[in-house]
Every structure is written in C-alpha cells, then in structure tokens.
C-alpha cells in the first residue's frame with residue numbers, strides 16, 4: 001500500500017497538534033491529485049484520542065500504543081514505530097512537521113529507511129505522472145526554489161512548515177486501526193527522568209490571529225507591559241525577537257524566527273524590532289505587518305505594510321488610548 | 328574525568344552579507360559570499376567550551392565543506408576549540424542532507440568522543456535533520472532541543488534539559504551520545520586576541536572520501552552525484568508593496584494605525 005504517510009504530533013494534553021491536522025489535510029489533498037491513499041500514524045502511550053481526531057482528516061489511521069513512551073523521549077521512538085508500519089514496497093512519501101519533533105522524526109526515518117529528504121516546504125504539489133514539486137523559501141525569503149526527488153528514490157520525506165495549508169476535515173471520517181509495537185527498539189533509549197513546568201511554555205502564538213511582538217527596543221519591563229496591553233486590547237498574543245528573549249523579557253516559546261516559531265497571523269504589530277533576516281523568515285507571510293521603529297531605515301521597512309517612524313513608548317501609549325476610545 | 332566533545336560546525340554563506348546566490352546549476356554558489364561558521368553551531372561550540380572548562384578535555388570541530396572551510400573553522404579554534412577536522416573532496420559538492428549525514432557519521436567512527444553536538448539548524452539548509460540522521464546511523468542516544476547539557480563523566484551519562492510544549496523534560500542517556508543544542512545554551516563568546524593568535528598554530532586536518540574509505544559512486548552513495556534531490560527551478564517571490572510611512576505626532580500615528588486596522592477589519 002503505497003501513498004502518503006503523516007506521523008502525527010500530539011499536544012501535552014493528548015490532543016492532535018494543529019500542525020499535524022494541517023499535514024493530514026495536505027496529505028489527503030496530495031493523495032487525491034496523485035491518485036493514491038493517505039495514511040496517518042499516531043504513536044503514544046494513549047493514542048486513541050489523537051487517532052480519532054486524525055481520522056477526521058484522512059482515511060486510514062494507525063494507532064500504536066507504546067507504554068515505553070511514559071518515560072522515554074518521544075520522537076525517536078515514534079519514528080521507529082512508524083518505520084515498522086510504513087509500507088515502503090512502492091513509492092512512499094512521508095510528511096512531518098518542520099518544527100523540532102517533526103525534524104527529529106524526519107532525520108531518524110531518513111537514516112532508518114535510507115530515504116531522501118526535502119525540508120521546510122512552503123508548498124507541495126504532487127501530480128500523477130508529472131511527479132512532485134516542493135517549494136522552499138531560501139536565503140531569508142529572497143528566493144523560492146522548486147525541488148523534486150530524483151528518479152529511483154522510493155522513500156521520500158518532506159518536512160512541511162506550519163500554515164502551509166488550512167486544516168479542513170474530510171467529508172467522511174476515516175477508520176482507526178490499532179497496532180501493537182512489533183519489535184524491540186533498535187536505537188538506544190533516552191529516558192525522561194523529570195518534567196519541569198515552565199511559565200510561558202503554554203503561551204500559544206502558533207495559531208494566533210493577531211501577534212504584537214516586542215524587540216530589543218522595548219527595553220525591559222515597561223515596554224513589555226505596553227506590548228501586553230496592546231495584545232490584550234487587540235485580542236492577540238505576544239511574540240518576541242531573539243534579542244527580547246535573550247534579554248529575559250519574554251520566554252523562548254514566544255520567539256519568532258529561524259530558531260523560533262514560524263507564524264502567519266492576520267496582523268503582526270512589531271514594536272522596536274529591526275527586522276533581521278532570521279526574524280523575518282518567521283513572520284514575513286503575515287497578512288498585515290505594521291512596525292513602529294524610530295529608525296526609518298530599519299530593514300523591517302522593506303517588508304512592512306506600514307512603518308510608523310517614532311518612539312514606541314509614545315506611539316504605543318497613544319494606540320492604547322485610541323483603541324480604548326473606540327471601546 | 329575529562330570530556331571529549333565533537334562539535335559539528337558547518338561553514339555557511341554569511342547571512343549578514345546577504346549575498347547568497349544559486350549558480351546556473353541551481354546549486355549554492357559558495358564563491359558568492361564570505362563563509363562563516365553556521366550561527367547555531369557557535370551556540371553548541373560555546374556550550375562545549377564551557378563543558379571542557381568545567382570538566383577538562385578537548386573540543387574537536389568537524390565540518391564537511393570545500394577546502395576553504397579550513398579558514399572558516401579558524402574562528403572556532405580562536406574561540407577555544409582544540410582542533411579541526413575538515414572533510415573535503417570535489418565529489419562532495421552538491422551533497423544533500425542524507426549524504427552529509429553519511430559522511431559525518433563515517434568520520435565520527437574514527438574519532439573518540441563522549442558527546443557530539445549538532446546545531447539546531449543551518450542558515451543555508453534550515454533542515455535541522457542532519458543531527459538525528461547521524462545519531463541514527465551510529466546508533467547513538469539522541470537528545471534534541473537542548474537548553475542545558477549536564478554530563479556526568481564518572482557515571483558515563485549525560486542529562487539534557489529538552490524544551491517541551493509545557494516546559495522542559497530532563498532527559499538522560501549513556502555516553503557517547505549526540506545532542507542537538509538551542510540558543511538557550513547561551514550566546515557564543517567572541518574570540519580573544521590571544522585566542523586568535525593561538526588559533527594560527529592549531530591543526531585542521533583534512534580528509535578526502537578515499538581517506539574515509541567511502542566511494543562516491545558505488546554502494547556508499549555520497550556526494551553530489553549521488554544526491555537524491557534536485558532543485559529544478561527558482562523564482563523571486565513577489566515583493567510586498569512598499570510600506571506606507573507614517574511620521575508626525577504619536578496621536579496622529581495611532582489614528583493612522585487604527586484606520587488601517589479598521590480598513591482591514593482587524594479591529
């Protein structure tokens with residue numbers, strides 16, 4: 001059974017990760033244009049809830065309950081369990097997320113299945129006959145490349161960025177098959193000896209409609225408070241540059257950019273952010289970008305829709321007042 | 328007990344120069360930009376240097392790159408790494424991620440180490456997959472998204488704080504192990520003048536595919552000729568329209584912002 005395979009990621013509460021719902025939607029669409037099938041795999045101690053959710057997006061879901069995951073690092077175990085059930089007897093495409101867990105799975109499967117990989121896809125098409133094309137945004141968004149796998153490659157792995165497609169459930173739900181782990185794991189185990197809850201880790205910027213982001217320019221507590229106030233008024237989430245994270249003002253979970261989250265909000269309001277290339281790659285596809293910066297030549301001017309030249313504290317306070325006046 | 332750490336450090340086009348370009352064959356034109364050590368690899372190098380400062384031991388930089396990579400590695404030596412190992416071979420031009428992982432794994436087989444550190448991703452590849460592939464090939468314990476690394480050399484184990492959806496997981500594995508770092512390990516140091524002088528006499532040994540006993544064609548399938556993916560086309564993305572520039576008083580600016588938000592139904 002050849003086709004498209006999605007290895008789902010799950011949230012800490014056991015539900016399906018949003019990025020995996022997107023991937024499942026993509027796999028279903030690709031399977032239909034390529035004339036093949038889409039499968040999903042959920043590996044967890046308790047996979048059934050996420051598996052059921054995944055089956056609302058695609059036809060065939062395999063749920064694998066692996067008790068060792070209670071105290072072992074997830075991604076590499078999930079990759080090994082997935083490798084047990086993925087059928088590589090015909091042309092096979094495996095889709096994973098492009099964030100840390102997806103990368104871990106993709107890199108592991110690459111070596112386990114002797115495959116080929118294209119990373120960080122921003123668009124994927126797959127047609128019967130003409131084959132696949134995978135687009136990537138490179139050099140900080142300066143160029144979009146189109147890549148494909150060479151002939152004769154059977155196991156084709158693609159890591160896909162978040163927000164490439166919008167998750168949409170299928171017209172009819174698929175079925176869930178339950179499988180047991182087949183064999184002893186061949187890769188050395190990595191134990192989880194403790195969980196530490198951290199403030200901010202739960203702050204959700206991934207699917208926020210509006211993001212108010214602070215950079216080095218916010219200067220500290222007072223600036224952060226202003227960013228927070230604006231986010232509250234606009235019903236948005238707080239994002240950050242690496243500079244604001246390194247300064248300890250905003251948790252790493254809210255960093256946007258090459259080594260942070262890739263986001264696609266409808267509004268991105270940037271306060272005191274220069275627009276360095278590593279930040280830009282995480283937010284350049286936002287619907288509307290408004291930047292407040294006292295430097296009219298800051299690089300962000302090149303990709304913002306509106307640049308307000310001025311002091312972020314003055315403009316920010318006036319904006320809070322203006323929004324309050326609207327009620 | 329001293330620690331031996333190998334840091335995977337890739338020479339990449341300097342993103343700050345913003346001169347990256349693809350050649351006519353759609354491969355990266357490495358002559359178009361100055362080369363630097365991949366930014367994220369400097370973070371793992373910093374962590375490695377701090378670990379050997381605390382425990383004793385040596386840091387080896389390992390890169391697969393064109394011959395000029397030896398000069399690029401000097402900065403890492405100036406920061407304090409003990410030596411460099413550069414795999415360079417004309418047949419490696421155009422290697423894909425899988426081939427890169429196989430070559431790095433082949434060199435690591437010949438080196439003694441307690442830890443291998445890989446960066447979160449590369450600025451030119453942005454895959455973040457080479458580390459996992461190398462660990463899998465060598466059957467090394469794989470600990471990723473590391474915010475902190477705590478080896479226990481006497482016990483032959485290492486602990487890593489891995490960033491998770493709800494905070495951190497503390498992972499533990501036997502050494503030798505491969506760890507993927509993040510920026511939370513801490514910002515890299517600048518080389519001191521003494522470090523820069525000292526780096527001149529440090530060794531960067533070079534290895535070819537033949538030295539590693541690998542064949543480009545044949546069963547090893549490494550290098551550009553064996554690449555399993557190819558770039559077939561490229562285009563420049565449509566530019567966003569030029570920004571509306573707003574100057575004037577803070578009050579006026581706030582009104583202009585709200586007007587745009589209202590027009591786009593964002594408030």
Ligand SMILES: Cc1cc2nc3c(=O)[nH]c(=O)nc-3n(C[C@H](O)[C@H](O)[C@H](O)COP(=O)(O)OP(=O)(O)OC[C@H]3O[C@@H](n4cnc5c(N)ncnc54)[C@H](O)[C@@H]3O)c2cc1C
Nearest residue numbers: 215216217241242243257258259260272274279294312366
């Ligand atoms: C390997 C690597 C990975 C990276 N990954 C990321 C990443 O994922 N995300 C990320 O964001 N960065 C990342 N960076 C860092 C990136 O290169 C920049 O250093 C960073 O984005 C700069 O943050 P900033 O815009 O907040 O700070 P700066 O570049 O210092 O800009 C601050 C801006 O604020 C303006 N300003 C200051 N005060 C005021 C004021 N009172 N009113 C109005 N404007 C003011 C200034 O004019 C300036 O334009 C990475 C770097 C490397 C090397």
Ligand SMILES: Nc1ncnc2c1ncn2[C@@H]1O[C@H](COP(=O)(O)O)[C@@H](O)[C@H]1O
Nearest residue numbers: 335391445446448449452454455456457
């Ligand atoms: N050619 C290379 N030489 C040395 N290390 C590399 C090379 N390619 C990748 N790496 C390592 O693997 C990490 C992830 O790379 P990538 O998967 O290409 O994003 C990098 O941060 C490096 O630590």
